[in-house]
Amino acid sequence: MSKLAQDLVHHYSAGRYVEGRSGRYGDIYNPATGQIARQVSLASTTEAQEMVGVAFSAFEEWSAIPATRRVQVLYRFRELILLHLDELAELLSSEHGKTIDDAKGSIMRGLDVVEFACGIPQLLKGEYSDSVASGVDSWSFRQPLGVCVGITPFNFPAMVPMWMFPIAIACGNTFVLKPSERDPSCTVKLAELMTKAGLPDGVLNVVNGDREAVDALITDERVQSISFVGSTRVGEYIYQVGSSHGKRVQALCGAKNHMVVMPDADIDQVVDAIMGAAYGSAGERCMAVSVVVMVGDQIADTVMEKLKPRIKGLKVGAYDQKGVEMGPVVTPDALNRIKKYISQGLDEGAKLVVDGRDISISGYEEGCFIGATLFDNVTPKMSIYTDEIFGPVLCVVRVTSYDEAIALVNEHEYGNGTAIFTRDGDAARDFMARCQIGMVGVNVPIPVPLAFHSFGGWKRSLFGDHHIHGPEGVRFYTRLKTVTSRWPSGIRAGAVYNFKGGGER
Numbered sequence: 441m442s443k444l445a446q447d448l449v450h451h452y453s454a455g456r457y458v459e460g461r462s463g464r465y466g467d468i469y470n471p472a473t474g475q476i477a478r479q480v481s482l483a484s485t486t487e488a489q490e491m492v493g494v495a496f497s498a499f500e501e502w503s504a505i506p507a508t509r510r511v512q513v514l515y516r517f518r519e520l521i522l523l524h525l526d527e528l529a530e531l532l533s534s535e536h537g538k539t540i541d542d543a544k545g546s547i548m549r550g551l552d553v554v555e556f557a558c559g560i561p562q563l564l565k566g567e568y569s570d571s572v573a574s575g576v577d578s579w580s581f582r583q584p585l586g587v588c589v590g591i592t593p594f595n596f597p598a599m600v601p602m603w604m605f606p607i608a609i610a611c612g613n614t615f616v617l618k619p620s621e622r623d624p625s626c627t628v629k630l631a632e633l634m635t636k637a638g639l640p641d642g643v644l645n646v647v648n649g650d651r652e653a654v655d656a657l658i659t660d661e662r663v664q665s666i667s668f669v670g671s672t673r674v675g676e677y678i679y680q681v682g683s684s685h686g687k688r689v690q691a692l693c694g695a696k697n698h699m700v701v702m703p704d705a706d707i708d709q710v711v712d713a714i715m716g717a718a719y720g721s722a723g724e725r726c727m728a729v730s731v732v733v734m735v736g737d738q739i740a741d742t743v744m745e746k747l748k749p750r751i752k753g754l755k756v757g758a759y760d761q762k763g764v765e766m767g768p769v770v771t772p773d774a775l776n777r778i779k780k781y782i783s784q785g786l787d788e789g790a791k792l793v794v795d796g797r798d799i800s801i802s803g804y805e806e807g808c809f810i811g812a813t814l815f816d817n818v819t820p821k822m823s824i825y826t827d828e829i830f831g832p833v834l835c836v837v838r839v840t841s842y843d844e845a846i847a848l849v850n851e852h853e854y855g856n857g858t859a860i861f862t863r864d865g866d867a868a869r870d871f872m873a874r875c876q877i878g879m880v881g882v883n884v885p886i887p888v889p890l891a892f893h894s895f896g897g898w899k900r901s902l903f904g905d906h907h908i909h910g911p912e913g914v915r916f917y918t919r920l921k922t923v924t925s926r927w928p929s930g931i932r933a934g935a936v937y938n939f940k941g942g943g944e945r
């Protein structure tokens with residue numbers, strides 16, 4: 441039995457909380473104090489398979505309900521999220537560490553996808569061809585897959601699950617969600633709210649766990665698709681194992697997003713953009729800007745001079761402290777990993793302009809805090825450039841031409857997001873066309889597509905063919921069926937139908 445049974449996060453299945461039976465538990469930290477706040481049940485293989493069984497049994501009935509009725513649940517779910525926004529944000533921040541405003545913002549971005557999913561009946565419409573041959577018609581329409589699985593990361597415990605299950609469920613699928621074991625409480629709460637919104641039992645299930653649960657889900661023959669969001673190491677594994685078991689897989693993975701600053705860029709706009717994009721959510725965002733490529737020393741020096749005081753003035757603290765702009769990182773392990781990268785950067789010869797390692801927050805001395813950190817003169821061979829650090833550490837690389845800048849963007853193994861800052865439409869247009877990146881911003885540092893567009897990277901930032909949510913999301917969670925039909929003909933030739941006599945001709 442867990443030491444912290446009263447603070448244990450349970451699974452959620454068939455419309456109720458389900459206590460774990462494996463006897464294995466994961467620790468959940470309060471990142472602000474650095475102390476273990478609760479524990480979460482880690483499912484065994486059998487428990488994960490049982491969850492799939494519940495979703496499998498619920499599929500036939502749920503998929504037979506017309507889409508117009510299925511989405512009524514999502515309309516009510518939307519209202520419930522708004523009603524419970526404070527509670528959800530508190531749960532999220534207390535386990536993740538991000539500020540309450542950030543938490544609310546991310547929940548609202550998830551809600552955008554719910555709103556998009558409310559329009560599924562329109563998106564499931566097929567195509568029709570009249571008379572493809574004499575007396576023959578043909579049409580196509582989209583049908584749900586069956587049991588879909590979602591495996592999600594710690595950094596957006598509400599938004600990323602909401603990229604997945606509202607669309608999957610609106611399309612007529614049933615769903616098993618495996619959230620991050622580091623901050624699962626908010627995710628489980630979402631499932632409870634879906635039940636309150638009227639979702640039939642078994643359509644959405646949440647199984648908590650680690651690799652054991654994941655392996656059970658991605659190899660289960662009843663599972664039709666896997667949506668994964670997380671690191672490239674794990675995503676590539678899930679893609680390979682899931683695909684070899686015949687499943688449709690989309691794995692959205694790690695990133696190293698470059699922001700190119702041209703000599704003619706608006707300096708103040710650049711500085712504002714860097715502050716938000718590099719240090720917002722303590723850099724724990726797959727769309728965070730982690731590399732700034734400065735084209736020319738002149739703009740580089742000017743931006744650096746303006747950036748330093750802004751970084752030093754950033755208010756770091758616990759999520760519920762007044763005026764806090766940046767919270768801690770998620771766990772002591774994450775903090776140590778980030779600090780190790782900073783030491784490596786120094787060893788490799790980068791210039792540490794602002795060092796966030798020595799920060800101490802009064803009253804939270806043991807918390808997982810690290811201040812915003814800035815490196816200059818970073819080169820492409822350094823580990824702080826090649827690796828995703830996933831913390832508030834920004835690398836500045838100086839180049840002398842636009843061609844060098846775009847080559848850097850394209851040669852990096854990741855291809856999630858990028859941005860160019862310039863006043864030159866010609867440069868912006870060329871950049872947009874030539875960069876090998878999934879999401880591109882022009883004077884927009886974090887070009888996250890809205891819910892009715894699709895989100896996804898290129899290269900090793902995405903394995904699979906489909907981006908997530910928007911039209912690609914609908915395609916991912918459905919299969920196309922094409923019907924060709926011919927009816928007995930003759931009515932034009934004067935055939936007489938006598939329905940009173942049992943419909944015989």
Ligand code: NAD
Nearest residue numbers: 592593594619620621651654670671674692693694695726
């Ligand atoms: P992670 O890969 O450690 O974990 C993601 C999920 O995989 C979790 O549910 C976790 O339990 C599971 N998992 C972890 N190790 C596993 C293993 N060995 N076998 C099977 N499953 C395993 O990622 P994280 O640290 O939670 O999240 C941060 C990462 O997510 C970053 O790399 C970030 O870039 C990425 N991310 C990407 C996007 C995107 O859209 N591309 C969005 C958000 C986060």
